[in-house]
Amino acid sequence: MRRIYLPLCIFNRHAPTHNRAKWDGTHFTSKCRFCGKDIRRREKGFWQKDWCPPEGHAPDPAASS
Numbered sequence: 001m002r003r004i005y006l007p008l009c010i011f012n013r014h015a016p017t018h019n020r021a022k023w024d025g026t027h028f029t030s031k032c033r034f035c036g037k038d039i040r041r042r043e044k045g046f047w048q049k050d051w052c053p054p055e056g057h058a059p060d061p062a063a064s065s
């Protein structure tokens, strides 16, 4: 396996894949280019693992019955 620099994912600092950010009405969301997890932009240039969106906001209504 090719050795790359250590991603900051373990510190909950992720990096989005380029040009794949989506606006979900509250934040930009994307996938981490390193670990592939869903991530959410907390502020400019600062992406964290997706967290529970605010109450009343359901980006995926099919997730709950």
Ligand SMILES: [Zn+2]
Pocket (backbone or CB within 6 Å): 007, 008, 009, 013, 014, 015, 032, 033, 034, 035, 036, 037
């Ligand atoms: Zn990551």
